[in-house]
Amino acid sequence: MAFHHPIMTKDDLAAFLDREFPQLHIGGQTYFIEEVGPLSARMRMTYHERHLRPGGTISGPSMMALADVALYAAILAHIGPVALAVTTSLSFNFLRKPEARDLIGECRLLKLGKRLAVGEVSIYSEGRADVVCHATGTYSIPS
Amino acid sequence: MAFHHPIMTKDDLAAFLDREFPQLHIGGQTYFIEEVGPLSARMRMTYHERHLRPGGTISGPSMMALADVALYAAILAHIGPVALAVTTSLSFNFLRKPEARDLIGECRLLKLGKRLAVGEVSIYSEGRADVVCHATGTYSIPS
């Protein structure tokens, strides 16, 4: 299937996100696309004050946003920047307290259909092996 | 069960959240506890620029944060401010585009056990009948 290989580079994607979702970067850019590959994408969220909860731990909503954008980037990389994909569901398991460092979101697409795309995202503290948060999500793809 | 009635008022809860989660209000307070009741709580998120995506729609992460805090408030209202409850899972269905107005999160607790609390949150645009986002979530309650 053509869909199984990305048709946008990470630079294409970054430019698209900057243009279409400038609010992602309000207060300084913290989300960065690191890599796109066949049915996959990797996203970094840099450690930043506005993602924190008291005690220095990273907030749930910041991790949820990272998973959502990683999934979105992985899907767009494969279907192109034209499509207006919309999140229809997201599920999260919060497994461990993230450390005070960057988070990496590794997205793997499980299905890229004509109407629905489904993927999972494993979030790690940079340089660590344990998953701190695991997400699955579905996007609806307009015809 | 004692657990089935709130032991904190909405003012107690608001004071607790202000003290423990000041970062909720960074940029101006937008989350307000409207009511607590038996196994329930209602939370408002006021319409604010920082919750928006281009086009004026409210962002997914803002709605996810609203659900999380509504659930947290409902649980604390019943177990008291001492316990350090931690979100272990959250699941969301995004059903409709929210309108350009305040969002209301209605939380209903489904279980308040010794170790786990589970609830659901229906999010509405104020004054509208349709659910824009539905969430379920689990908190772990320390012994």
Place this chain on the structure above:
Amino acid sequence: MAFHHPIMTKDDLAAFLDREFPQLHIGGQTYFIEEVGPLSARMRMTYHERHLRPGGTISGPSMMALADVALYAAILAHIGPVALAVTTSLSFNFLRKPEARDLIGECRLLKLGKRLAVGEVSIYSEGRADVVCHATGTYSIPS
């Protein structure tokens, strides 16, 4: 919206399920439609040996099947028997041990769109107030 009222009666639905899903009744009928209403349906699963786990408790897969069929019945009741709706996701929270009696699944549809239908199901032991299992699910509706 026309979609907000059922267009099939519970007898229509029962006849449809009997014809299209005879395997539901293998070993004796245990799933019964009790009621359909605006965006809702109620289903009963009678207490039967084949739904049990050792100790007399009702198995998870039996409850999951009850939720799935309650959601399916609620959707079909509103869109008619022609459509071939397919489950795309199901999420369950298992809250309490069910008692040794019939289970009732109360389904409420949260969205009935052209492509996706989303609903929640609360499962109770008959005559009890506590939810034993809560489910949310999504069906894809073919065009």
Place this chain on the structure above:
Amino acid sequence: MAFHHPIMTKDDLAAFLDREFPQLHIGGQTYFIEEVGPLSARMRMTYHERHLRPGGTISGPSMMALADVALYAAILAHIGPVALAVTTSLSFNFLRKPEARDLIGECRLLKLGKRLAVGEVSIYSEGRADVVCHATGTYSIPS
């Protein structure tokens, strides 16, 4: 962590499941443990009439049971047969129609804590690369 390596072999596990969950095999054994490894387990569900829906496709509840038992086997393999672990949540994405052949459930544990264990299960038609159903689940582990 000691927890990261299995302490039961697949034969230990099979004997335990046969003894404690004889109802899994009612109508003939169709669930088989194929392998256990560090934080993982693989389970087979053989193709059998009682798992089918009309048209020869495998039913959702059969796949849900496969995911549940794969997760259970993976957890027990690491914590031993004494513990009475209970499913607290399960989430499923149904991605493709399974083929008329055995299904394989690959379980990976994401967390093995003192109170909660979380894992994911990818279900494949034997010999195929595409995931037909993806599950995540949580078990509560008694102290």
